[in-house]
Amino acid sequence: MIQFPYGISDFQRIRSQGMLYFDRTAHIPAIEAAGDQLVFLRPRRFGKSLLLSTLANYYDRHTADDFPALFGDLAIGKNPTAEHNQYLILRWDFSKVSGQGDIEQIKRNLFEHINVAIEEFVEKYRHTLTSAVTILPHNAIASFESLAGVVKNSGHTVYLLIDEYDNFANEILTSDPRDRVRYHDLLEGEGVLKTLFKVIKASASEGKISRVFITGVSPVVLSDMTSGYNVATSIYLDERFNALCGVTQDELTLLLQQILQAHQQDSSKITSILDVMRRFYNGYRFCEVLTLPLVYNPTLSFYFLRHYQQNGDMPRQMLDGNLAMDAGRIRYIVNLPAGAAVIDQILDETRTTPLRQLETRFGVEQLQRVQHDPTYMLSLLYFFGVLTIADVDGMGRLVLAIPNLVIRGVYVEQLKEQTLPRFEDQQTAQYLAENFYQTADLQPVVEFVEKKYFAVFSNRDYRWSNELTVKTAFMTLLFNDLYYIMDSEAVIQRRYSDLLMIIRPNMRRFPLLKDIVLEFKYVSLADAKLTAEQVRNQSREALTALPVVQTAMQAALTQLQDYRQALETKYQQPERLHCLAVVSLGFERVLWEAC
Structure with a gap:
């Protein structure tokens, strides 16, 4: 059986225990050539962390005797660089440093971590x-200066590896967007973090440190460290390192072949399983070169594959709990x-989200802009890993x-929490959605949307189509990746359905679930020549009979007829497919009809 290193980032343990390891050591010569002090996000x-552990074992004088066992069959083992096993390795992991408390407490937390690392060194x-x-x-900081001097006087030099350098600074920022004081104290003037990196820079210039490799999530801290540490080379958008971390689809295919063979399952299932993984986990792109292979998150991929290996089927819950913190990142943006x-713009798949360039300056002076400037918000979401580079448009902008x-x-869950802050409403929404999955009766959902959602959605700052507003409201309420592959703007015969809810392959054995397609149309009150009060006081039958509503409804039904034929052919279960036309009359009433 494949031993997946799920949650394990110790290179030596992975290699010595025969766990799965995707060889990325061919990148080491390029890493050396890129510069002596690097930042990789x-x-x-x-x-x-596994990348840093690999580098630590490769360059550590202490592991020289183990080099054949650890690296002999890897790319770098067959053609090592002159620097292998030449350094003393000092590692800091700032994810272990809490950002809670006042600045003095954070400083104590940081100093304690550095001193413990020095003691181990x-x-x-x-x-x-x-x-x-x-x-x-x-x-x-003085302890570190002492260590660097002793190492140099001993005739050696240090390779400094810093993991999650921005962790506790990000923690401060995302916990409260107004909390500028603690962040300022960390980095501005003679702030402790800025001072630390000034000492790192000085130690490197004095030959006490030969190399520095820094990892993190975002460049939040970099701009405020510039005057103290302006010697690092950023390689996180370098096309040479697009696949330095992560898993490619070709690698996933090989793993699936082994797993299916072990379960004596037909290899023809690979296509459908990979399609599910692509939809739920998809590939990320970390450069502007669109021809390079996409990269999958290894934690999500291993979670899925390990479950399939153990059970011969896909996991019911597609979201690995290890990514729960991503909700906090999105919540931070939603509340700005x-x-x-x-x-809303991100969720609208009919429109692209272009950027001239990713913003990389997120210092204390830019915090106010982060709260109001979409460019900064979108860039930050990219670095957090909840947006990716999907394309480059005709003007050279990143999409x-x-x-x-x-x-x-x-994203949808965060919108739901914001729209329905009361727990009782969230419970009611869940009950209505689960009833809809079994009956395809939209009326209870419609009444809930009219009562609870429109009161919130109609007051929001919408700069895009009102049809999108309605679709977002329903998607927020109905989204469920436990039962469904839910595609917004899914392509069906070169046309786009608004919301496609197709039962996941491993859930099709449950007969109560329905396949559902919803097509949305919006009719403004002005087009209907009615006031909001008039709409609220008329019956659904009278509103449905309005010519402008009938026109919109018929257009939706015509589209659904085309979708039905294609979907029945693909899934071969016409009795489970329900196509619903939904027309919103302003933000007052919703009318619907089954196709």
């Missing part, structure tokens, strides 16, 4: 160092003054999009 759970290399390192409990409108259905579900 990727979303959470993308394998950054001293113990590891005690036979190599020729003098003692002075460790000061209340001044870890212009955030809801940006999320950003939601990478997959798992992430779309996170």
Whole structure:
């Protein structure tokens, strides 16, 4: 059986225990050539820590005897660079540093982590160092300076690896967008983090540190560190390193072949399984070169494949709990003054979301712009891994999009929480949705939307089509990736359905679930020549009979007839397919008809 390194980022353990390892060591010469001090950004759970562990084992003098066993059959083992096993390795992991408390508490947390790392370094290399390192409990920066000097005097040099350098700074920013004081104290003037990186820069210029490799999620901290650390080369959008972390679809295909063979399942299932993985997990792109292979999040992929290996079927729950923190990232944007409108734009698949370039300056001076400027919000969502580069348009602008259905579900859930803050309303919404999945009776859902959703949605800052507003309301209420592959604007015979709810392959065995297609139309009150009060006071029958409503309804039904034929041919279960035309009359009433 394949041993998936799920949640494991220890290269030595993975290699010594025969766990799955995708060889990325061919990139090491290019990493060396890129510069002595590098910054590499990727979303959470993308394998950054494993990359650092690989580099640590490759360059560590302490692992020289293990080099054949660890690297012999890998690309770099067959053609190693001159620098392998030449350094003393110092590692910091700032994800272990809490951002809670005042600035003095954060400073103590940081110093404690650095000092513990230095103590472990001293113990590891005690036979190599020729003098003692002075460790000061209340001044870890001085401890680090002492270590760097001792290493140089011992005739060696340091390779410094810093994981999640921006973790606790991001934690401060996303916990409260108005919390500028603690962030300012960390980085501005002689802030502790800025001072630390100034010392790193000085130690490198003095030859005490030969190389620095820094990973993180976003460039939030970089701009405020510039004056203190302006020597690092950013490689996170370099096409050479697009697949440095993550898993490619070709690699997923090979794994699936092995798993299906072990379960004695027909290899023809690979296409449909990969289609599900593509829709739910999709590939990410970390450069502007569209011809390079897309990269899948390894944590999500291994979660899925490990479950299939153990059970011979897909997991019921497609969202791995390890990505729960991504909800907080989106919640941060949603709660910004212009955030809801940006999320609406992202969810509208009929429109592209172009950027001239990704913003990379997110310092304290730009925090106000993050709250109001869509460019900053979209860039930050890209770095958080909840948007990806989908295309480059005819003007050379980056086109950003939601990478997959798992992430779309996170967006939708955040909108639902914002729209329905009361727990009782959320419970009612869930009950109505689950009843709809079984009956395809939209009326209870319609009445709930009219009563609860329109009161909120009609007051929001919409700059896009009102039809999108209605579709967003229903999608927010009905989205469920446990039962469905839910595509908004899904292509059917080169036309686009508004909301397609197709039962997941592993859930089709449950007979109560329905396949559902919804087509939305919007009729403004002005076009209907009615006031909001007049609409509210008329019966549904009278409103449905309005010529302008009939025209919109007929247009939706005609589209649905085309979709039905294509979907019945594809899924071969016409009795489960329900096509519904939905017409919203302003933000007052919703009328619908089954096709």
